[in-house]
Amino acid sequence: MKLHGFLSSSAAYRVRAALYLKGLSFEEVDHDLFAGEQNSPEYLAMNPQGLVPALEIDGGQVLTQSMAICEYLDDVCPKPALLPADPVLRAKVRAVALAVACEIHPLQNRMTLLRLRGFGLDKAQVSAWTHQIIGRGLAACEIMLSSEPGPFCFGATPTLADIFVVPQIHNARRYGMTPAWPKLLAVEDACLALDAFARARPPSAS
Numbered sequence: 495m496k497l498h499g500f501l502s503s504s505a506a507y508r509v510r511a512a513l514y515l516k517g518l519s520f521e522e523v524d525h526d527l528f529a530g531e532q533n534s535p536e537y538l539a540m541n542p543q544g545l546v547p548a549l550e551i552d553g554g555q556v557l558t559q560s561m562a563i564c565e566y567l568d569d570v571c572p573k574p575a576l577l578p579a580d581p582v583l584r585a586k587v588r589a590v591a592l593a594v595a596c597e598i599h600p601l602q603n604r605m606t607l608l609r610l611r612g613f614g615l616d617k618a619q620v621s622a623w624t625h626q627i628i629g630r631g632l633a634a635c636e637i638m639l640s641s642e643p644g645p646f647c648f649g650a651t652p653t654l655a656d657i658f659v660v661p662q663i664h665n666a667r668r669y670g671m672t673p674a675w676p677k678l679l680a681v682e683d684a685c686l687a688l689d690a691f692a693r694a695r696p697p698s699a700s
């Protein structure tokens with residue numbers, strides 16, 4: 495498999511963590527988002543959204559959207575499972591992952607922030623926006639997880655929820671925040687103690 499990503503992309507971080515958790519080997523191709531490589535005709539032919547990650551699988555098919563990719567990996571390589579068997583718990587795991595994927599990340603990604611600058615917001619205003627979006631979103635995740643047993647988001651093994659929450663905490667730091675949610679920080683510690691997350695993580699939070 496070939497993972498098309500970018501080192502500092504938190505969405506690519508999710509897929510790297512899932513691939514490593516499952517012990518799958520893959521090749522990584524970096525597309526420099528700052529240089530606009532995601533908008534080249536070659537890349538758009540693979541992913542018309544011009545977003546990373548994209549995963550090329552055997553047979554030349556290309557999968558896009560980190561959640562769809564992670565669920566595909568869970569389908570074809572069920573162990574270790576990224577979704578619990580219990581339907582209620584599955585829904586709760588997906589709800590936390592989606593809280594990051596739908597409500598937090600798209601409002602703080604590079605394209606959104608560039609558009610805000612284009613509408614005339616200055617750097618400080620854009621920074622206040624990202625802090626507000628991430629702060630409110632992760633505070634809600636902290637509450638959603640408050641009564642769940644650790645050390646991971648939903649118990650003894652990492653799930654899709656961890657795969658989405660941990661890269662988002664990384665992004666919070668990248669945007670100059672100091673995350674102070676005890677449950678989320680404990681989850682992050684548990685995940686980063688695993689080789690899969692440690693290898694998947696971008697090198698610095700700067």
Ligand SMILES: N[C@@H](CCC(=O)N[C@@H](CS)C(=O)NCC(=O)O)C(=O)O
Nearest residue numbers: 503504505527545546559560604605
């Ligand atoms: N919902 C998508 C989000 C992907 C996304 O926003 N990727 C960002 C990097 S984290 C990107 O490719 N941005 C393109 C750009 O900045 O032009 C997913 O989960 O895969």
